[in-house]
Amino acid sequence: MAAGQRLICAASDLAEAGRGVRFTLEQDGEPVPAFAVRFRGEVCGYQNRCGHIPVELDWNEGEFFDPSQLYLICSTHGALYDPHNGHCRGGRCGGRGLTPVSLEERDGGIYLKDM
Numbered sequence: 731m732a733a734g735q736r737l738i739c740a741a742s743d744l745a746e747a748g749r750g751v752r753f754t755l756e757q758d759g760e761p762v763p764a765f766a767v768r769f770r771g772e773v774c775g776y777q778n779r780c781g782h783i784p785v786e787l788d789w790n791e792g793e794f795f796d797p798s799q800l801y802l803i804c805s806t807h808g809a810l811y812d813p814h815n816g817h818c819r820g821g822r823c824g825g826r827g828l829t830p831v832s833l834e835e836r837d838g839g840i841y842l843k844d845m
């Protein structure tokens with residue numbers, strides 16, 4: 731493992747458009763909730779904060795996809811986000827997207843890249 735990279739989970743923990751894995755970042759000495767999901771084969775990571783009100787998206791832990799499995803959804807008021815880039819795609823996010831977290835998949839693991 732490269733210095734400074736942190737293992738988040740096993741690659742096999744992220745099923746296509748399935749349950750996500752929650753983890754915590756540190757930013758300016760403060761814990762920041764984040765999550766990883768898999769969409770169209772790629773691993774995508776975001777801070778777990780809605781663009782409407784900075785609450786966590788998943789009411790039920792790890793459930794980030796809407797029923798269509800095409801969008802990430804905020805469980806509080808239903809804002810929709812593009813899983814690939816976190817852009818707001820509808821609802822109360824009002825154009826404010828999710829903040830990406832840089833992840834890397836290799837050697838059967840999902841790693842947090844240096845920030």
Ligand code: FES
Pocket residue numbers: 780781782783784785804805806807808809821822823
């Ligand atoms: S808090 Fe997420 S849509 Fe309102």
